Amino acid sequence: MLLTIHVWRQxxxxxxxEFVAVSPVEAREDMSILDLLDAVNETLIRQGDDPxxxxxxxxxxxxxxxxxxxxxxxxxxxxxxxxCTQSLRAYRDGDEIFIEPMRAGSFPxxxxxxxxxxxxxxxxxxxxxxxALKALGNAGCISxxxxxxxxxxxxxxxxxxxxxxELPPLAKTPEERNERSSKVLxxxxxxxxxxxxxxxxxxxCPAGLPLENLTAVARENLRRMNPEKYS
Numbered sequence: 278m279l280l281t282i283h284v285w286r287q288x289x290x291x292x293x294x295e296f297v298a299v300s301p302v303e304a305r306e307d308m309s310i311l312d313l314l315d316a317v318n319e320t321l322i323r324q325g326d327d328p329x330x331x332x333x334x335x336x337x338x339x340x341x342x343x344x345x346x347x348x349x350x351x352x353x354x355x356x357x358x359x360x361c362t363q364s365l366r367a368y369r370d371g372d373e374i375f376i377e378p379m380r381a382g383s384f385p386x387x388x389x390x391x392x393x394x395x396x397x398x399x400x401x402x403x404x405x406x407x408x409a410l411k412a413l414g415n416a417g418c419i420s421x422x423x424x425x426x427x428x429x430x431x432x433x434x435x436x437x438x439x440x441x442x443e444l445p446p447l448a449k450t451p452e453e454r455n456e457r458s459s460k461v462l463x464x465x466x467x468x469x470x471x472x473x474x475x476x477x478x479x480x481x482c483p484a485g486l487p488l489e490n491l492t493a494v495a496r497e498n499l500r501r502m503n504p505e506k507y508s
């Protein structure tokens with residue numbers, strides 16, 4: 278099928294960006310969104326233009342490095358699928374697709390579709406990074422940031438709640454648990470917005486993390502405010 282791709286072009290973080298139409302782009306239903314971006318770049322190169330920058334990684338839905346917004350939805354139209362595992366089965370010959378970066382105040386654009394997601398790492402580091410990675414890995418979170426981009430408030434509540442849900446069993450003492458949780462809560466408040474309560478985050482999460490993970494944020498806040506009662 279032949280598609281028209283409206284792709285976001287932005288030279289640097291300081292520049293204004295805009296959608297640029299690339300057409301015709303030859304695609305197949307079995308291609309992923311990242312495969313489609315490869316086809317976009319092949320078209321651009323043939324036309325004598327610079328290729329689009331985008332974040333790439335394992336292309337198996339595991340590393341969490343990739344991620345774009347497709348027609349307004351982080352990752353794409355298929356629920357709970359990373360950009361690299363999204364198929365083009367929803368599209369037909371002649372369709373137009375809009376592809377832009379993951380949009381969140383905590384994810385500044387670096388170039389074109391590539392964004393800086395260090396906010397996620399800064400929050401995780403407050404729990405001691407190796408421990409945080411183990412906690413997130415136990416939950417299946419790949420730290421792609423789609424939950425943040427899906428929230429109109431730019432909340433990282435699903436990511437943070439998942440981290441806080443898995444951290445307690447990894448602490449050696451109650452004091453260690455409380456210290457790590459408190460630091461994560463403070464960092465998250467600084468990096469992300471408040472929870473919108475809409476639940477959009479769960480629909481785009483490639484790991485399919487459940488909405489109840491958000492309650493871990495409230496639980497750890499209660500422990501912090503009432504350490505004697507929840508010790």
